Amino acid sequence: MGWPPASAAAAAAILCLGLLASAWAASAAAAAHGPRALAAVQPQPTTHGGLGPRSRHHRHAYAAMMYMGTPRDYEFYVAVRVMMRSLAKLGADADRVLIASADVPSDWVRAMREEDGMRVVIVENLRNPYEGNLGGMNRRFKLTLNKLYAWSLVDYERVVMIDSDNIFLHNTDELFQCGQFCAVFINPCYFHTGLFVLQPSMEVFKSMLHDLEIGRDNSDGADQGFLVGCFPDLLDKPLFHPPENGTKLNGTYRLPLGYQMDASYYYLKLHWHVPCGPNSVITFPSAPWFKPWYWWSWPILPLGLSWHKQRWDDLGYAAEIPVxxxxxxxxxxxxxxxxxxxPQMTKLCYNRRPEKQGALVQGLIKLAAILAMVAAYTIPFFIIPCTVHPIIGWSLYLFGVLAFSSAVINAFLLPPLAVLTAWLGMVGMLFVMAYPWYHDGIARILVVVAYAFCSAPFLWASLVRVIDSLQTMLERDPYFPRLSEPAQETEFSKLF
Structure with missing residues (x-):
């Protein structure tokens, strides 16, 4: 295209600097949040049910599990810590136990044991014989069968097994009065294993291991399908009501919906009101990329801000500050x-010879400009720490888009307002979704849809304006001199 060497070098340096800076921030984020290597540990088979020395006097326990090998290991580590600390703040009269696979980083184990007061049980990962049934989600659910280790916690009379994406609103110690197995049906046909009550038993544990060995039918290849097969008649069992005298029940029971409220119910009314049971525990079983700890989940999901407030009070954000x-x-x-x-970038864009500006070259330049705009809105999203506070996360994202967009505007001589129309639309959308006085979730959705409908013409007009600007730039007569050539004074060039 005949661009001057000095200008091309300047532009290349700017683009390389942006890419290197992006990669540097991304690698720093990974270093700060990614799992660190743990020396290989091969637990003896006899340690499957071992809790080690007991350092408490509780008969009951809340238990969660943690394993490695998914793209979101650090996120779940933070979520487990926040959830377990919330149980302590609610005055739970029970131990808090973590069933951790042997490859969980040692500094994570130390923090949860010493700083959070959990009992950490190190176990071998149970082999999943149904891995072929998991499809594309096998990295996420392959090791969920580690939940079966809850039956090996025989030091306790009752255990409440919980997932890390639960938010506890009230003390739920009455669950320890339930029977040998109790779970909630948030689906009309299958109970949910994000929270269930069990009576530990080595006999039951060994029976489940035998079922894994023979490959008993499993509807989804993960823990839920396996446990549904273990307790197929739970739907016909009576509803759990805690006895007033504090005694424990025997048998299996269905738990009221209020012990595992799907977060989607909240967004219909923007408040909780489940009349058939206590409004005690919120869970997020669907939309894995909208868990409450992700910064982008708020204000799309208003509960995210509540979760981050709890984290701020308990753990802070020291790990994210350097990134x-x-x-x-x-x-x-x-x-x-x-x-x-x-100035160099301006010369880069204008100094071309007309005979070398064919339709293909012009099309490639337009495509490059559009891709650069998309990258400006995309790159900042992926290099922000996932579990940072939403206010910080959105501020960093908007500032990052502004920074990358300024480079695109100056490189291609685009109209700033047209390039930043989508940025302004995002700012407005945040205010629309964060508005705290909606009567219910339906009204909120309707307002968001109306805002998007009204914004669409402006976004289309800005795109047309950008394309027109690029076309004008490409068709402009090249009367600007090259850096290595003397200026040619003409009457027509004075118009420019």
């Missing part, structure tokens, strides 16, 4: 360098 500062400095550097290099 946040690195990103902030990176964005400031991009804006500063872009402004300083603008």
């Amino acid at each position: 946040v500062l690195i990103e902030l400095l990176m964005y400031i550097a991009i804006i500063a360098i872009t402004r300083l290099a603008r």
Whole structure:
């Protein structure tokens, strides 16, 4: 295309700097949040049910599990800590136990044991004979059968097994009065294993291991399908009502819906009101990318802010601070360098020979500009720590988009308002969704849809404006001199 070497070098340097800075921030985020290697530990088979020395006097326990090998290991580590600490703040009269696979990082285990007061049980991962039934989700659910280790906690009379994506609103110690197995039906046909009550028994545990060995039928290849097969008649069992005298029941029971409220119920009314039982525990079984701890879940899901408030009170955000500062400095550097290099970038865009600007070249330049705009809105999303506070996360995202968009605007000489129309639309959408005085979730959805409908013409007009601007730039007569050639004074060039 005949671009001047000096200008091309300047533009290449700017683009390389942006890419390197993005990769640097992403790698820093991974280093801060990714699981660190743990020396290989091969637990002896006899330790399957071992709890080690007992350092408590409780007869009951809340238990959760943690295993490695998914893309979201760190997120679930933070979620488990927040959930277990919330149980302590609610005055739970029970131990808090973590069933951890042997490859969980040692510093995570130490923090949960020493700082959070959990009892950590190290176990071998149970082999999943149904791995072929999991499809594309096998990395996420392959090791969920580790929940069966809850039956090996025979030091306790009752155990409440819980997933890390639960939010406890009230003390639920009355669950320890339930029978040998109790669970909630949030689906008309299958109970949910995000929370269930059990009576530990080595006999039951060994029977379940035998069922795994023979490959008994499993509807989903994970823990829920396996346990539904173990207790197929739970739907016909009576509903659990805790005895007032505090005695324990025997048998199997259905738990009221209020012990495992799907978060989707909340968004219909924007408050909790399940009349058939206590409104005690919220769960997030669907939409795995909208768990409450992700910064982008708020204000899309209002409960995210409540979860982060709880984390702020209990754990803080010390782990994310270095990555946040690195990103902030990176964005400031991009804006500063872009402004300083603008004269060179302007020459890069204008100094072309008309005979080399064919339709294919013009199309490629337009495509490059559109892809650069998409990248400007995409890159900041992926380099922000996933579990940072929503206010910080959205602020970093918007500032990052502004920084990358400024580079695109100056590189392709685009109209700033047209490029930033989507940015302004996002800011408005955040305010619309975060508005706290909606009567119910339906009204909120309708307002969001109306806002999106009204914004669509502006987004389309901005895209047309960007394309027109690119076309005008490409068709403009090249009367600007190259850096290595003397300027040619003409009457027509004075118009420019």
